[in-house]
Amino acid sequence: MLGMGEEEIEKEYETFRLDLERMVEERLKSIEKRIKTLEDEVERVGKETENILNNKVNNKDKHNKRKRGFKL
16 A cells, blocks of 8 residues: 555646646647637638639729720
């Protein structure tokens, strides 16, 4: 059987391990939240960029058709 000193060390170790595990889980949740925020931002910027490019292409097409005498 373990002596009192060893039992106390094991209890301290287990407490430390659980605290560390909890801290790591909280940190991972924080990182996952940041990643989700960044993914949402990338998607938003991507959609805005796509809309801007589509508008430029559409405007260029309209301009080219007008130059050739076609009207929309």
